Amino acid sequence: MDSLQFDRLLSARMKRRSLIIGAGALAGLAIASQKPSRVIATPRFTDYPFSLGVASGDPLPTSVVLWTRLAPDPLNGGGMIPNPVPIQWQVATDAPMRQVVQRGTAMATPELAHSVRVVVEGLQPDRWYWYQFQVGKEISPIGRTRTAPALGDRLARLRFAFASCQDWQNGYYTAYKHLAEEDLDLVLHLGDYIYEYGPEAGKPRQHNGPEIVSLEDYRNRHALYKTDPNLQAAHANFPWIVTWDDHEVDNNYADAIPEDDQSQQAFLSRRANAYRAYYEHMPLRPTAFPKGPDLQFYRRFAFGDLLEFNVLDTRQYRTDQPCGDELKPRCPEAFATQATLTGLKQEQWLYRNLTRSRSRWNVLAQQVMLAQFDFDPRPTSELFNMDQWDGYVAARQRLFQFLQNRQPSNPVVLTGDIHSSWVHDLKADFNNPNSATLGTEFVGTSITSDFPQAFIAPVTAALPANLHTKFFDGAFRGYVRCEVTPQQWQTDFRVVSTILAPEATVSTLASFVVQDGQPGAQRI
Template identity: 50%
Template sequence: MTGAPSTDRRRFLSAGAAVLGAAASAPRWLPAAARTPRTPLPEHVFGLGVASGDPLPDGVVLWTRLAPDPLNGGGMPRRVVPVEWEIAADERFAKTVRRGVAPARPEHGHSVHVDVRGLLADRAYWYRFRVGGRLSPAGRTRTAPHPHSRNRALRLALASCQNWQHGYFTPYADMLRQDPDVVLFVGDYIYESAPSATAVRRHEGSGEPHTLEQYRNRYAQYRTDPELVALHAHTPWVVAFDDHEVDNNFAGEIPQNPRRQRHHAFVARLTAAYRAYYEHMPVRATAVPSGPHIRMHRRLEFGRLVRLNVLDTRQFRSARPATQARAKDPARTMLGARQRAWLLDGLHHSPARWNLIASQIMMAEADLRAGPGKLWYCDAWDGYQAERNALLKELRRVRNPVVLSGDRHLTMVSDLKEDFADPQSAVVGAEFVGTSVSSNGDQDQAAFRAEWDPRRADNPHWKLVDAHRGYHLFDVRRDGIDARVRIVDTVARPSAVTGTLARLRVEAGRPGVAVV
C-alpha cells in the first residue's frame, strides 16, 4: 500500500461504478445451480450496499445484507437464501480470481460475510454479489502488504461518532476523494437515542432500540446514507464499537443508569446490540457474538511498516468511577487482565516500524478545570488512571507508539506523557483524538474557544484542540507520519466545502507530535 494516488485506484469512486459492466458479464460467472430460474427478489434487495474489511495479505472480508425493506426488519423471507459472490482483479470482472456461494441466514438478518483467502498481497480487487436475479453494486477493496514487505507508505483515515440526527455524513465525500488504503472507525457507528423532532435528520422508530429488530432498523437507516455507502464500497474498513452502539457510557454489563435498566434486561439489550453490530460490519467469524459477549480486540499487520492493535474499551472495564478520587483506584481496569496482557505482548514483540493503538476513548489527560485542582471526564482513560499510567510507562519500551481514538466530538492532538501529574515527565508517544463525522452538528466555534482556550495552560501536552466536523488523514512512512485534520464547513446539508485545518508530524524515533 503506497498511499499515493494511481490511475487504477482512482477509477472507482462510486459504489455502483461497475454495475453495468458486471450485469453484462454476469451469466459467465454464476454456478450452474445459480442460473436456475428463481422467484425474483425485490429490486432493492441490495439497498444497504456492499463493504469490505479487516484486510490481510492474502484475504479480506466481503459484506452485504439482503434488506428490501430495511427500516421494517429487512423484508426477507424466513429462510436461508444462497448468495453468489465474485471477486476479480479488474473492475470489469474479466479476470475473476475467486467465486462462491454464501448463505444469508435469517438468524443473522440475512447478512453475508465472506472471508476470502488466496489473494495476492497489496493488490486492488473488485467484488459483487448476486441473488434471485438481482446484482449488487460493485465494490473495491485492497489486501494488506506481505508480512515481510518494507512497504513505503500507508494512507489511513480515522473516523468516529456519526450521529444521524446531528447532520449529514458530508466528511465521507472528501475522504473518498483522498483515497485511503484503509478506514479505521473507532466507535459510535450508530446512536441509540430516540427520535428528535428538531433533528437535522430524524431517527427511525419511536424510541431507543432495545430489541434485535429495533437495532437492525437503526443500523439499516445509517447504512442508507449515500456518502457512507459509497465509502464502504470503495475502501476496506477496520471497525470497533464504543458506547452508543448499545447504551451511552455503559461498562461491561452495567448500563448508564442501572435504576432504569435491570441487569437481566440490559444483558438482553447487549445481546441484541452485539448481534446487530456483527450483522452490519465487515468482520470475520471470530466476531460472531455469544449472547452478551463479542470478540472485537484484534491485531492487523501492514507489512513491516504498521502493526494496528484494535482495543475493546467497553466490555471488560470496571464501572465508571462515581468520584474523582476513585479515578485513581489501582483496582480499576479499562481493558481487563487478558486484553491488557495481549496488548503488551503485541507491542513489545512487534516487528513493525510503527505501533498504532486504536482506542475508542481518549488516553491523554484532559483537565477540564482551569486553574488549581483537577476535573476529569471519567468515562475516558482519565477515569482509569492507574492502568493508563502503567500502560504509558510500558510505551517507553515500544517502537514508535501512536494512539488513535475518538469519542470526544472534537479534535485533540496530544503528546502522551509518562506521568501527567509531572509537567517535566518524559514524552512516550502521541495521540490523535479524531473529531466526529457529524455528532454535535455545526458547533459555535467562538463559544467553543471561550470554553476550551482557558484550559490550555493546565494541559501543556495538548498540541491542537478544535471542534469542526471531519476526520483525520495519515500518511505513514518509515521516517514519520504526516497527519492532516480534514474538516467540512457544515453537516447541516448534504454537501459541504472541505479543507485542511492543520498539518501535524510525528518523527520516527522521536516520541510526540508537532504542528507543522
Template identity: 50%
Template sequence: MHTGKQTGMPGQRVELASLINRGLEPEDDSPAAESPVFTDDPFKLGVASGEPLPDGFVLWTRLAPDPLAEDGLGGMPDRSVPVRWEIAEDEHFRKIVRRGTASALPELAHSVHVEVNGLKPARYYWYRFKAGQEISRAGRTKTAPPPYADLAGMSFSLASCQAWYHGYFTAYRHMAADHPDVVFFLGDYIYEYPINENNLYRDVKLSDAHNAKTVTLSQYRLRYSLFKTDPDLQAIHALAPWIVTMDDHEVENNYAGVYSQYNPSVEEFLKQRAAAYQAFYENIPVRSTSIPKGPDMLMYRRFRYGNLAEFNVLDTRQYRSKYPANERERLDPARSILGKAQEQWLFRGLSRSNAIWNMLTQQVVLAQIDRDTGPGTAYSVDQWDGYPATRDRLFSAYQTCGIKNPVVLTGDIHRHAAADLKADFNDPQSKTIGTELIATSISSDGDGAETDSLAPIWLGNPHVKLYNAQRGYVRCTMTPKQLKADFQVLPYITRPGAPVSTYAGFVIEAGRPGLQRIH
C-alpha cells in the same frame, strides 16, 4: 486471539456460529434455497469490505429491498436466500479470481459475511454480489502487504461518531477522494437515542418507529438500516476496507462493562447488549471470530502492515470496571479499562512487535485532561482518566519493552485534538513517550465551530497541541521516517455539499516522539 471474561448466555454463540458455518457455500451451483424474485433492489444498504490480511479480507452485504421496514428485517421473507459473490482483479470483472455462494439467513437479518483468502498481498480487488436477478454495485478493496515486507508507505483515514440525524455524511465524500488504503472507524457507528423533531437536522420525515430508544434486536437492526442508507457512507465502504471498533452508542451511552447508567438490572442490560452486539455483527464487515456469544463479543484484534506498522484494535467498553465512586476508587490499581485478559494480550503483543510504528486504535481519550482550570483537578471518568492505573501500566510497557513510535488513534469527543503523551502529565518537562491523534465526529453535534467553551479547558493542558470543534476526519500518511496527520474540517454538515479544508497538519518523526505542527 484471546478473549476477556465471558458473562454468560452460552447458547447463542453456538447457534450463531453454526449459522455462519453453514452460510458459506464453496460452489455457485449449490444454493441454499430457491432465489426469490425481488420487487425492488435488495442491495439498498450497499456493500462493504473489512479486516484486510495479506491474503484476503471480509466481504459484506445485507439484503434489504425495504430498508426501513419497521420490523428491522428489510422487507425480506423468513427464509434463506442464496447470494452469489465474485472477486476480480479488474473493475470490469474480466479476470475473476474467486467466486461462490453464501446463504443470507433470516436469523442474521439476511446479512452476508464472506471471508476470502488465498489472494495476492498489497493489491486492489473488485467484488460484487448477485441475488436472484439483481446485481449489487461493485466494491473495491485492498489486501494488506506481506507481514514482514519493507513497506515504503501507506495511507489511512480516521472516522468516528456518525449521528445520522445530526447532519449529512459529507465528510465521507471527501475521504473517498483521498483513496485511503484502509479506514479506521473508532466508535459510535450508530446512536441509540430516539429520533424526533428535536434532534433531526436532515430534511427528511421518519415514521414513529424511529422515535424510540433502541433496546431490542429489531430496533437496533432498523437503526443500522437507517444510518446505512446514506449514499456517502455507502460510497466510502465500497471504496476501501474498514477496520471497525465500537464505543458506547452502539449499545447505550456511557455503559461500563455489564453496568448501565440508566439503572436496569445487570440481567436486563445484558439482554440489551446481546441484541446490540448481534446487530453490530450483522451490519459490519468483521470476521467470524467476532460472532457474539450472547452479550459477549471479541472485538480486540491486531493487524499488521509489513514492517511499517502494527495496529492494535482495542475494546475499552466491554471489560471496563464500573465507574469509580470517589478519588480513592479512581486510583485503585485493580481497576482496568481493558480488563485483565485484554491488557495481557496487548502488552504481550507490544513486547514482541518489531514494527516501526506501534498503533493503538481505540475509542476514548487516553491523555490526561485536567478539566479544572484553577488550582484543583477534575477528570472525566468515562475516559482513560477514570482508569489511570491502566494507563500507567501501558506507559510502563512502552518504556520497559522499548516500544518504538507509539501512536494512539482515538475518537469519541466530537472534536479534533492532538496531544503528546507524557511520562508524567503533571510535569510538562517530563519525557514525551508517544502521541495521540483524536478525530472529530463525522456528524454528531451538528455543524460545530472552530472553537467552543471547552477549548480553554483542553488547551489549558500544555501537552494538548490542537483543539477544534468542527466536523470532519483525519487523513494520515505513514512512511518509515514519519507519520503525517491532516485534520480535515467541513464548515457545515446540516445541509449537503460542504467543502473540505485542512485545519491543521502535524508530523511525527520516527524516533522522535511528539507533535510537530506543519500548518
C-alpha cells in the same frame, strides 16, 4: 445436523460443484437449533435487495472479508422471506470485473437478517481487488478492497483515514463523500457507528423509532445508517477495520452496567441484541460471532514492516466509571489499581503484541481520550472526564510504565469519542512537562455528532494548564487522514464546511508530523 451434513445437503439441492457457505450463516443456524428452511434460489423482491450497499474489511495479506445484506425494505425488518437465499459473489483484479479470480456462493439466512460475509482466501498481498454480489437477476454495486502487505515486507507508505461518532440526527454525512474520494488504503472506524436514541426535535434528520432495545430495533437502526449513500461510498471504496464504543449499545455503559436503571439481566439481553446486530452489519470475520452478550473483538493487524494496529475494546470489559461518571474532580476510585478499561486479559494481550512487534509504528486504535486533560484552568481546582482514561489512572500508568520500560517503536494512539480534534504528547508524568514523552495521541472529531459550542471557550481556556496538548478544535466535523512512511507520520485533520446541508466543501484544518524515533507531534 452438523455443518458438514448441511453443506452436503445444500450442495445437492443447488447442484453446484463449488458452493461456499458463509460461516456466519452456519453459526446462526446452529444457534437457532432448527432445521434449515427451504432454500429459495430465485426469490422475488419488492424492491432493490442491495439497498444497504457492500463493504469489505479485516484485511490480511491473503484474505479479506466481503459483506452485504439483502434488504428490499431495510427500515422494516428487511422485507425478506423467512428462507435462506443463495448469493453469488465474485472477485476480480479490475474494476469492470472482467478478470475474475474467485467466485462462489454464500448463504443469506433469516437468522442473520439475510446478511452474508465471505472470507475470500488465496489472494495476493498488497493489491487492489474489486467484488460484486448477485442474487437472481439483481446485481449489487461493485466494491473495491485491498489486501495487507505480507508480514515483514518492506512497505514504503500506508495511507488511511480514521473516523467516529456519526449521529444520524445531527447532520449529513458529507464528510464520507469526501473521504470516499481520498487516496487511501483503508479506513479505521473508532466507534459510535450508530446512536441508540429516539427522535430528537429540531434535528436535520430523524431516527426511525424510539430508543432501541430489541434485536429488530438494532437491525433497523443499522439499516437506517447504512442507507446513506455517502457512507455506502466510503465502505465500497476501501476495506474497513472497525471497533465500537458505547452508542452501539447504550451511552456510557461499562461491561454489564447500563447508564440508567435497567436491571442487569435486561441490559445484558439488550447488549446481546446490539452485539448481534453489529456483527450482522459489519465486515467482520466469523470468529467475531457473538455468544449472547459477549463478542471477542480486540484484534491486531500488521501492514508489512511498517505499521501494526492494535484495535482495542474499552467498553465490554471495563469497570464502572468512578466518582459517579461525568465531568468532575477525581475521587479515590479514579486511582484504584483494580480499575480497568480493557480488562486484564486484553491488557496482557496488548503488552505481548507490543513486545513482539517489529513494526516501525505501533498503533493503539481505541475509543476514549488517553491523555490527561484537566478541564478546569484554575490551579486550585480540577475537572476530569471520568469516562476517559482520566477515570482509570492506574491502568493508564501501567500502560505508560510498559512503554517506558519496553520502548516499542513509535507508539501512536488514535482516538474518537469526544467529537473534537486534539493532539497530545503522551508524558510519563502529565503533571511534569519536563518528563519523558512516550508517544503521540491523535484524537479525531466526529462525522456529525455534536460538540457543544458552549464548551469550546472553557476548553480553550484550559489549554495553558495542559502543556502536553498541542492542538484542540471543537468547531468542525470531519475525519482524519494519515500518511505513514518509515521516516515520518503525517496527520491531516480534514473538516467539512457544514453538516447541516447535504453539500459541503472539505479542507485541511491542521497538519502534524511525528518523526521516526522522536515521540511528540510538530505542527506543519
